[in-house]
Amino acid sequence: MTTSGSNRNNLLLLLSVFVIATCGLIYELIAGTLASYLLGDSITQFSTIIGVYLFSMGIGSFLSRYVQRNLLGWFIQIEILVGVVGGVSSMVLFFAFEHASGFQIILYGLIALTGTLVGLEIPLLMRILKDEFNFSELVSKVFTFDYIGALFASILFPLFMVPYLGLLKTSFFFGLLNVVVAIILCFVFGTAIRYLNFLRLQATLAAVLLLLGFVFADQIQSYTESISYNENIIFSKSSPYQRIILTSDRGVSRLYLNHNLQFSSADEYRYHEALVHPGLSRMKEPKNVLVLGGGDGLAVREVLKYPSVDSILLVDLDAVVTEMFSGSELLVQLNNGSLTNPKLKIINADAFLWLRENKRRFDFIIIDFPDPSNFSIGKLYTNSFYREIKRTLKPGGAFVVQSTSPFVAPQSFWCVNNTMLSVGFSTQPYHVYVPSFGEWGYVLGFSSLPAQPYFTPGKLKFYDEKRFTEMTSFPRDMAAVNTEINKLNNQILIHYFEDEWGRVQ
Amino acid sequence: MSGEEFNNHLHRRSFLKLGGLFLAGSALNACNYFQKPDSFKARIVGANSKTGHLLREGKFPEPSLTEELDTIIVGGGVSGLSAARWLKKKGIHDFKLLELDDGLGGNSRGGKNSISEYPIAAHYLPLPNENFHALIDFLSEHKVITGFDSSGLPIYNEDHLCFEPQERLFYRGIWYDGLPPKSGLMQEDQQALVRFLETMEKLKTRTGSDGLPAFTIPLELSSKDEEFTRLDTMTVAEYLERENYKSEFLSWYLSYCCRDDFGTSTENTSAWAMFHYFVSRNGRAANASSFDVLVWPEGNYFLVKKLSKGLDANLHTQMLSYKVEKEGERWSCYVYDIRKQRSIKYSCRNVILCTPQFVNKRLLSSFPGIQWEGFSYYPWVVANISLRNKKELNGMQDLSWDNVIFSSGSLGYVNACHQSFNNQDKTVLTWYYNFSERNAREEREAIYDKDEDHWKQFVLNDLKIAHPQIEELIEDMEITVLGHGMISPCKGFLGDPVRATLAKGIEGLYFAHTDVSGVSIFEQAFYQGIRAAEQIIERKGSYGT
Numbered sequence A: 001m002t003t004s005g006s007n008r009n010n011l012l013l014l015l016s017v018f019v020i021a022t023c024g025l026i027y028e029l030i031a032g033t034l035a036s037y038l039l040g041d042s043i044t045q046f047s048t049i050i051g052v053y054l055f056s057m058g059i060g061s062f063l064s065r066y067v068q069r070n071l072l073g074w075f076i077q078i079e080i081l082v083g084v085v086g087g088v089s090s091m092v093l094f095f096a097f098e099h100a101s102g103f104q105i106i107l108y109g110l111i112a113l114t115g116t117l118v119g120l121e122i123p124l125l126m127r128i129l130k131d132e133f134n135f136s137e138l139v140s141k142v143f144t145f146d147y148i149g150a151l152f153a154s155i156l157f158p159l160f161m162v163p164y165l166g167l168l169k170t171s172f173f174f175g176l177l178n179v180v181v182a183i184i185l186c187f188v189f190g191t192a193i194r195y196l197n198f199l200r201l202q203a204t205l206a207a208v209l210l211l212l213g214f215v216f217a218d219q220i221q222s223y224t225e226s227i228s229y230n231e232n233i234i235f236s237k238s239s240p241y242q243r244i245i246l247t248s249d250r251g252v253s254r255l256y257l258n259h260n261l262q263f264s265s266a267d268e269y270r271y272h273e274a275l276v277h278p279g280l281s282r283m284k285e286p287k288n289v290l291v292l293g294g295g296d297g298l299a300v301r302e303v304l305k306y307p308s309v310d311s312i313l314l315v316d317l318d319a320v321v322t323e324m325f326s327g328s329e330l331l332v333q334l335n336n337g338s339l340t341n342p343k344l345k346i347i348n349a350d351a352f353l354w355l356r357e358n359k360r361r362f363d364f365i366i367i368d369f370p371d372p373s374n375f376s377i378g379k380l381y382t383n384s385f386y387r388e389i390k391r392t393l394k395p396g397g398a399f400v401v402q403s404t405s406p407f408v409a410p411q412s413f414w415c416v417n418n419t420m421l422s423v424g425f426s427t428q429p430y431h432v433y434v435p436s437f438g439e440w441g442y443v444l445g446f447s448s449l450p451a452q453p454y455f456t457p458g459k460l461k462f463y464d465e466k467r468f469t470e471m472t473s474f475p476r477d478m479a480a481v482n483t484e485i486n487k488l489n490n491q492i493l494i495h496y497f498e499d500e501w502g503r504v505q
Numbered sequence B: 001m002s003g004e005e006f007n008n009h010l011h012r013r014s015f016l017k018l019g020g021l022f023l024a025g026s027a028l029n030a031c032n033y034f035q036k037p038d039s040f041k042a043r044i045v046g047a048n049s050k051t052g053h054l055l056r057e058g059k060f061p062e063p064s065l066t067e068e069l070d071t072i073i074v075g076g077g078v079s080g081l082s083a084a085r086w087l088k089k090k091g092i093h094d095f096k097l098l099e100l101d102d103g104l105g106g107n108s109r110g111g112k113n114s115i116s117e118y119p120i121a122a123h124y125l126p127l128p129n130e131n132f133h134a135l136i137d138f139l140s141e142h143k144v145i146t147g148f149d150s151s152g153l154p155i156y157n158e159d160h161l162c163f164e165p166q167e168r169l170f171y172r173g174i175w176y177d178g179l180p181p182k183s184g185l186m187q188e189d190q191q192a193l194v195r196f197l198e199t200m201e202k203l204k205t206r207t208g209s210d211g212l213p214a215f216t217i218p219l220e221l222s223s224k225d226e227e228f229t230r231l232d233t234m235t236v237a238e239y240l241e242r243e244n245y246k247s248e249f250l251s252w253y254l255s256y257c258c259r260d261d262f263g264t265s266t267e268n269t270s271a272w273a274m275f276h277y278f279v280s281r282n283g284r285a286a287n288a289s290s291f292d293v294l295v296w297p298e299g300n301y302f303l304v305k306k307l308s309k310g311l312d313a314n315l316h317t318q319m320l321s322y323k324v325e326k327e328g329e330r331w332s333c334y335v336y337d338i339r340k341q342r343s344i345k346y347s348c349r350n351v352i353l354c355t356p357q358f359v360n361k362r363l364l365s366s367f368p369g370i371q372w373e374g375f376s377y378y379p380w381v382v383a384n385i386s387l388r389n390k391k392e393l394n395g396m397q398d399l400s401w402d403n404v405i406f407s408s409g410s411l412g413y414v415n416a417c418h419q420s421f422n423n424q425d426k427t428v429l430t431w432y433y434n435f436s437e438r439n440a441r442e443e444r445e446a447i448y449d450k451d452e453d454h455w456k457q458f459v460l461n462d463l464k465i466a467h468p469q470i471e472e473l474i475e476d477m478e479i480t481v482l483g484h485g486m487i488s489p490c491k492g493f494l495g496d497p498v499r500a501t502l503a504k505g506i507e508g509l510y511f512a513h514t515d516v517s518g519v520s521i522f523e524q525a526f527y528q529g530i531r532a533a534e535q536i537i538e539r540k541g542s543y544g545t
C-alpha cells in the first residue's frame, strides 16, 4: 500500500467508527423509545437500557482480547452482525410485544447483544490502527469519531428519523448503513482479509434482507396492528387528533377512532337511520341541515334522502377523516358518495368555536360526537353548548344528539336529556338496538314536534313509524333517572360516563 | 360511540399504534437523556423595579409645567381604576389618573403572546357576596353576570365560571382531583381537615354582638366583636397549636393558603385574616356554587380592561409621581413624565393615592405623623411559561385550571387556555412563588441580583417534581420579579391604628390601595377605590363644584 492509500484507508476505518457509533446509539434509542411506549415509565426504561447497553459494551471490550488474528476480518464480521441485529431489532420488538410473554427478556437480550458487538469494535479497530498512528493520536482520533457519531445520532433520531421514517424504517435503514460500510471495507481491503468471499456473501445477504425490511416496513407495521384487531387493516392513519383505523373482515368494514369502534358496515344503517329519521321526518319541508361530527358521511347519506333538503353543512374537527370518506372507494360505497354531493359543504373546525361564530340558522341539526370520555369532548354536551344550538335552530327546528347507551350508562344518557331540558328545550329520548354497540340512545330536542311525520323516505332498511313507537318506550331497566345538569364548570357527564362504562370494561 | 368490542387489551396496544407525531415527541424526550437539545432561554420582564429606583434616588428635574385640576389619582392598579370609574360615573370629569408603568393594572396586569393572553399576577375572582351590590352591578355591566333568576340570584356567564377540572394536587407522586384533594389523604389528615373546614363553615352564618357578620367582604364591614377580632392577636401557626391540630397535611394546606392569598407564612399571618379568607366568601348564584370562581385567560386583567372602559382621556401611563405636598388649601403632586423626560406639578384639590404604602412613605416624606412600619410585603416571582404541547405534560390526563404540587416551595401554576374551546396543544402556564421563609427585607435582598438563568433553573427544578420532562416542552419563559408582592396581613394588623387614619383620609388626601385594608384581593381594591371617590364627592359637597 502506498502512503496516501494507507491514509485513505485509515480515514475509511475511522469513518466506520463514526457509522458504528451512530448506529449503535440509534439502536439504543429505538429500544428505549419502544420500551417506554410499550411498557410506560420512560425514565426507568431509558436508564435501564442505557445501563445494560454500556455494560455490554464493557463486555464486548473485554472479549476483544480473545480475537488474535484476522483483525480486519473480524471487524467486518462484527459490523455485519451489528447491522443485522440492530436493523431487525425494532421489528423483533414489535412482534415480541404482540406474541411473546418474555418481551423484556428479548428486549434486554437485544440490547446486550448490540452493546457487546459495538463494544468489540472500538478495541479491535484501535489494534488494527496501532501501527499507523502514535498512541495519543490514535486514541484521540478514534474517540473523536465515536463521540461525533453519538452526537449525530442523537440529533438525527428525534428530528428526522422518527418523524419521517418511523421506528421500523429507521432501524432497517441504519442496519443497512452498517452493512454497506462492511461491504465497502471488503472491497477496499480485499486481499488483506481472510475468508473474504464468505464475508462478502454474508454482507450481500444481510443487505438484501434489510433492504426488503425497509421497503416493506409499512406492511410489517400494519401486520403487527392487524394482529390485535383480528381483522385486516385496510387503512390506518394518524391525524393530529386521533388514530384512524379501518378494518375489513369477510365483507364487513369497521372504523375505529383511537381504538373505539365507530361503526360496523354490517349494522351502521340501524344506527344512522335511527339518528336521522325520527326527527328529520317530522320537519316540514326541511331545507338546511347541519351535521356536527359525523365526518364519515353516513348521517349525511340519510339526510340526502329528503328531496326538500337543499343544503347540508358538515362540521367535523378532523380533515383526515372527511377526506378519507370523500376519497376512498370502499368508504364512498358505504356513504354513497354523500361527502362529494353538491348539496354538501364541509368545514373542518372545532364545533364549539364554529358554532359561536356562526350566524346561519338551520331547520335540523344532527349531533354525532364521540362519547363524552374526556373533558374536551365533554364540553360539547354542556348546557352552554345546547344554548348555542338553540340560537342556531330556526323557529320550529329540532336537533338530535347521539347520547351513549341508556342500558349501560343510564345516568349519562339521562344527563344528556336533562341538560337539554335545562336550557328550555322539550325532548324526546329514544333508543335502538345496534348489534355492534348494543342498546343505543338518542335524544331529540325541540320546542314543538309533530306527532306524525311529514315525509319518511322510502326503502329504508330498518326505520319506520312502527319502530318509532317502540323506540320511544323505555323499559324499566333503562327508565329515566334524576341527574345533575352537565355544565362547563362541573363536567358531571364525563364522571357519570367514566363510572358507568368503567364498570363494564 | 364506544363499542362493546372495546377492551383493555386494545387499550394497552394503543401505545403501539400511536402516530408518528406522538412518537417523535417522545423520541425527543428520549434523546434528552444523552444530550440536552437547545433549551429555551428565560427572560426577565417588567421595568417596574427600574423606575422604582428612580423614586428611591429622588433625582428629578424641576417641574417645567404646572397644571391645575380637581383631582389626581396616583396609581393605575385596580383601586385607582375603580376610583376613576366611580368619579366618572358620578359625573366628575376633571381628574387624571397617573400610572408609572407603561400599562395599567398593577398586580392585576396581563401579558400576551402568540399562544394566549395570560395573567402576570392576579388571576381569579370568587363569586361576590349577594350584598356587594357595587361589584354585582359592575359584573352585570360587562356581561359577566347575564341576568337574575326569579329569586334574584345572579346568573353568571358560564364562559367565565372556571371549567372543570378546576384544581388538582400532585401529592405523593399522583395528581389528585381537587384542592384540598377529594381523595388520597390519610385518615388523620382527612379528619383534621374536616374538623377545620366545619369550624369555618359554622362561622359563615355567625354575626357579632354589633349585628354585623363575623367575616365579610369588604372586610371593613365585618363585626368588631371581640370574639372574632381576638383572632388578630395570634398567628395562624399559633391558632393551630392552640386548637391542637397535629395534621401535617392541614398545616401544609394552610401554609399554602396563607402564602397564596396573603404572601406570607402561617408564622406571620394573622389568624383573623385566615378566618376571613375561609368564612367571608358566600357568593350565591343561580348557576354556580360558592366554590366556583371567575377566571379568564388574562386573569384579572380582564376586569382591569372593563374598569378602564371609557376612561381613556383620563388615564396616563409612564407618569411617575415622586412627591405629594400640601400647599395651603391645595395639594401639589409632582410627577415625572417618563416619555417626555420632564416633570410636571399638578396643583389639585384632591389626591387619591392608589399606590402601596411603601411608595406613599416616599411620596409623603415631608408629611409627618403617619406610622408606616406595619405594612409588610414579601417578594414574589411569577413565571409565564409557553408550552409546546400540554398533552405531553402528563399523558392523557387533562390539566386543571389550578395545579398545585405538594412537596414544592411554589404555589403551583394556572393554565391560561383552560377556558378555551379550541383544541390547540400549546398553552401558557403561570407559575407562582412566594418568598417568605425569612423576613421580607432579607428575602428581597436574596433575590434581587439573580439572573434569568438562575430563575430558569429555579422554576424548572420546582416543576420537574411533577413533570420530569417539562424542559423540552417549553418554548419560552418570561420571569416577573415582584420585589413587593401583596400586602401581608400579619398578626396584629387589624388593630393597627394607621389603617383607620388612612381609610379616613386627610383633608383631600385619600388612600385607596388594597394594603390599607391589609388584604390584597380584587374586591377590596374595587371597594376602596369607590370609597375614596365617595369621600371626594362628599368633600366637594362642602366646597362646591
Ligand SMILES: Cc1cc2nc3c(=O)[nH]c(=O)nc-3n(C[C@H](O)[C@H](O)[C@H](O)COP(=O)(O)OP(=O)(O)OC[C@H]3O[C@@H](n4cnc5c(N)ncnc54)[C@H](O)[C@@H]3O)c2cc1C
Binding pocket: B055, B074, B075, B076, B077, B078, B079, B080, B098, B099, B100, B101, B104, B105, B106, B107, B108, B120, B121, B122, B123, B124, B125, B300, B319, B320, B321, B322, B354, B355, B356, B359, B380, B382, B432, B482, B485, B486, B512, B513, B514, B515, B520, B521, B522, B523, B525
Ligand atoms: C402574585 C400575586 C397574585 C395575586 N393574585 C390575586 C388573585 O388571584 N385574585 C385577587 O383578587 N387578587 C390577587 N392579588 C392581589 C392583587 O394585588 C389585587 O387584586 C389588586 O390587583 C391590587 O390592586 P391595587 O390597586 O390595590 O394595587 P396595585 O396593583 O399594587 O397597583 C398600584 C399601582 O400603582 C403604580 N405605582 C406605584 N408607584 C407609583 C408611582 N410612584 N407613581 C405612579 N404610579 C405608581 C403601580 O405601577 C401599580 O400599577 C395578587 C397579587 C399578587 C402579587
